[in-house]
Amino acid sequence: MTLEMRYLTARYDVPDAHRLEVAERHGAYAAARKALTQMTPEQIREEVKAAHIRGRGGAGFPMGVKWGFLRPAPGQQVYLVVNADEGEPGTFKDRSIMERDPHRLVEGCIIACRAIGAHRCWIYVRCELALAMQRLDEAIAAARARGYLGPRPFGVPHEIEIFTHPGAGAYICGEETALLESLEGRRGEPRLKPPFPAVRGAFGMPTIVNNVESIAHLPDVITMGGAAFAALGRLPGEGGTRLYGVSGHVKKPGIYEAPSGITLRELIYDLGGGMLHEDRPLKAVIPGGSSTPLIPASLVVHAPAPSHPLHAWHGKSALDVPMGVETFRALGSMLGTCGAIVMDSSVSMVEVARNLMRFYAHESCGQCTPCREGTGWLVDIMDRICEGRGRPEDVALLVDVSNDMMGNTICALADGTAMPMLALVKYFHEEFLEAVRGGARDRRLDDSTRALVGGAP
Amino acid sequence: MAFALSPEREQLAAQILTRYPDPRAACIPLLHLCQQQHGWCSPEVIDYVARRIGVSTAHVLGVVTFYTSLFQKPHPPNVVWVCRTLSCDLRGAKVIQEHLERRLGCRPGGRSKDGKFALKKAECLAACGGAPVVQINDRYYENLTLAELDRILDEIAARTAAVEPSEPRHQEPDAGGAA
Ligand SMILES: Cc1cc2nc3c(=O)[nH]c(=O)nc-3n(C[C@H](O)[C@H](O)[C@H](O)COP(=O)(O)O)c2cc1C
Ligand code: FES
Numbered sequence: 001m002t003l004e005m006r007y008l009t010a011r012y013d014v015p016d017a018h019r020l021e022v023a024e025r026h027g028a029y030a031a032a033r034k035a036l037t038q039m040t041p042e043q044i045r046e047e048v049k050a051a052h053i054r055g056r057g058g059a060g061f062p063m064g065v066k067w068g069f070l071r072p073a074p075g076q077q078v079y080l081v082v083n084a085d086e087g088e089p090g091t092f093k094d095r096s097i098m099e100r101d102p103h104r105l106v107e108g109c110i111i112a113c114r115a116i117g118a119h120r121c122w123i124y125v126r127c128e129l130a131l132a133m134q135r136l137d138e139a140i141a142a143a144r145a146r147g148y149l150g151p152r153p154f155g156v157p158h159e160i161e162i163f164t165h166p167g168a169g170a171y172i173c174g175e176e177t178a179l180l181e182s183l184e185g186r187r188g189e190p191r192l193k194p195p196f197p198a199v200r201g202a203f204g205m206p207t208i209v210n211n212v213e214s215i216a217h218l219p220d221v222i223t224m225g226g227a228a229f230a231a232l233g234r235l236p237g238e239g240g241t242r243l244y245g246v247s248g249h250v251k252k253p254g255i256y257e258a259p260s261g262i263t264l265r266e267l268i269y270d271l272g273g274g275m276l277h278e279d280r281p282l283k284a285v286i287p288g289g290s291s292t293p294l295i296p297a298s299l300v301v302h303a304p305a306p307s308h309p310l311h312a313w314h315g316k317s318a319l320d321v322p323m324g325v326e327t328f329r330a331l332g333s334m335l336g337t338c339g340a341i342v343m344d345s346s347v348s349m350v351e352v353a354r355n356l357m358r359f360y361a362h363e364s365c366g367q368c369t370p371c372r373e374g375t376g377w378l379v380d381i382m383d384r385i386c387e388g389r390g391r392p393e394d395v396a397l398l399v400d401v402s403n404d405m406m407g408n409t410i411c412a413l414a415d416g417t418a419m420p421m422l423a424l425v426k427y428f429h430e431e432f433l434e435a436v437r438g439g440a441r442d443r444r445l446d447d448s449t450r451a452l453v454g455g456a457p
Numbered sequence: 458m459a460f461a462l463s464p465e466r467e468q469l470a471a472q473i474l475t476r477y478p479d480p481r482a483a484c485i486p487l488l489h490l491c492q493q494q495h496g497w498c499s500p501e502v503i504d505y506v507a508r509r510i511g512v513s514t515a516h517v518l519g520v521v522t523f524y525t526s527l528f529q530k531p532h533p534p535n536v537v538w539v540c541r542t543l544s545c546d547l548r549g550a551k552v553i554q555e556h557l558e559r560r561l562g563c564r565p566g567g568r569s570k571d572g573k574f575a576l577k578k579a580e581c582l583a584a585c586g587g588a589p590v591v592q593i594n595d596r597y598y599e600n601l602t603l604a605e606l607d608r609i610l611d612e613i614a615a616r617t618a619a620v621e622p623s624e625p626r627h628q629e630p631d632a633g634g635a636a
Binding site for chain 1: 460476477478479481482483485486488489502510511512516519523524525526527529538541542543547548549550551552553555556568579580581582583584585587588589592595597601602603604628
């Protein structure tokens with residue numbers, strides 16, 4: 001298949017690639033050696049800037065720009081913290097890196113530490129990922145024994161130590177400041193920003209927080225050079241390949257590496273193998289993790305003004321717009337983590353809303369009233385709508401509650417709840433009204449798959 | 458009785474404490490270590506961790522209550538987590554849960570008739586491409602069918618020693634509802 005590429009995933013199918021000898025035989029640590037022994041930290045940072053990596057953790061912030069915010073005062077330590085809390089529903093890419101090629105992440109951490117002047121790196125791994133944690137611990141120990149970590153990695157006097165740190169089951173700890181609270185041994189309640197972590201992060205020190213995948217691209221950036229890496233992407237300012245996930249009603253759910261800027265159509269019908277059942281067409285897709293507003297299959301781009309960022313796709317299906325940070329914002333959604341959840345025509349969007357709202361209500365840390373109360377209300381409303389007890393005003397109420405949550409909280413969990421809720425109501429308004437009128441009660445989400453699992457059809 | 462770690466784990470704990478510029482950061486790793494040995498975060502465990510990192514027991518309790526994976530009550534030897542988030546629900550997770558309920562004879566939040574299993578609902582386990590997914594103790598089981606699930610449970614039940622019937626049989630309230 002031409003769409004798939006093998007850079008970050010080059011060692012995914014190599015047996016035992018998690019072992020140092022094997023990984024090294026297949027190229028591991030050559031880039032770290034080059035970065036430490038042949039490049040200055042400034043040169044590494046320049047290559048990373050030129051690579052145009054948009055953060056892979058969901059917010060899409062340019063990696064090189066974030067690193068540029070560091071201004072440590074004399075005597076201050078700089079820390080690297082890697083976000084391996086992977087918890088955004090629909091997202092399962094970081095786990096594959098840690099389990100299948102942990103040395104790539106360790107190598108990326110070495111390069112990043114050198115570039116930003118850090119001597120300590122913590123990888124915050126959600127505790128459910130026991131195998132990932134074990135593989136990382138083994139990889140770190142092996143790299144250390146080989147002299148790639150420790151006081152003089154590759155003989156260079158820049159001490160680097162990497163530690164894993166377990167989470168304890170809380171989605172909110174994926175938010176970078178909640179993660180720092182949790183790393184420091186407290187409840188995972190997000191901090192007010194500013195100060196941003198680059199100014200005041202872990203243990204009060206300037207800290208760079210990056211996603212696992214963002215860091216795992218670094219060996220390729222060093223090997224190829226930033227500009228060549230950027231050129232792998234199809235969009236200006238959004239470079240490289242990236243990991244796409246596809247789950248739900250497709251024939252081949254999984255993780256695929258492909259250029260930045262492929263389309264949802266390519267992701268679903270090419271990489272994902274197409275819809276699970278030929279007679280059940282696509283109804284809607286959540287493009288990049290559950291917090292990104294869904295896109296109905298019928299959505300057509302309306303951008304008649306030549307100045308509109310999507311003008312080139314005016315009149316075309318939203319499924320044919322390249323998946324980029326800017327393009328998807330213009331589309332009224334978000335790129336997020338590129339973990340797409342695909343839903344066929346059997347799916348009740350009202351039940352989808354209930355499922356997602358339960359997740360967010362369970363995971364709200366409770367610190368901010370609009371989020372704690374708002375997520376709770378949304379679940380209550382969805383429960384009664386789905387159980388046939390909906391009230392005429394409920395659909396409007398969903399919109400009001402969502403709007404009241406937006407922009408009124410310390411972290412983005414509330415926005416990440418409200419935005420998908422609003423999109424569901426906007427695109428499937430009639431379905432919500434029908435449900436409130438007592439339409440379909442307690443519809444299941446597994447009509448298309450019950451038989452596959454072995455349940456009664 | 459005061460809680461103590463086994464000698465090997467005590468060594469691990471000492472090592473963990475060297476990883477941070479501030480010992481308080483070892484709170485969660487130490488709680489995990491104690492829970493591995495003791496099964497749950499008992500008041501004695503909380504007391505031990507508090508002393509070890511130099512904070513109040515109230516602080517450690519506050520941490521324990523925040524996180525789903527730190528148990529505040531004793532647990533059966535095996536914990537079955539069934540993921541019910543969207544990607545899994547689209548691929549039959551509800552069928553998996555219903556089967557588990559029938560087979561174990563309990564609802565999520567409860568324990569099986571034989572006392573060997575706790576059943577819990579999980580939120581997205583970062584394995585959506587392998588839906589439906591169940592986590593049992595430290596292991597993930599993906600692309601499950603009911604037949605396979607039965608085989609796995611049989612195997613685990615067979616290697617789990619019989620549980621004393623005198624153990625307390627609490628039913629936790631199921632926060633998320635069981636639908
Ligand atoms: C509620 C919430 C959950 C998040 N979960 C994760 C996560 O699991 N993994 C992750 O890398 N970023 C997550 N993020 C984004 C982080 O806050 C942060 O932007 C990211 O780790 C930065 O890394 P990047 O720039 O390399 O993407 C989350 C954000 C929010 C608001
Ligand atoms: S939804 Fe079940 S693993 Fe993600």
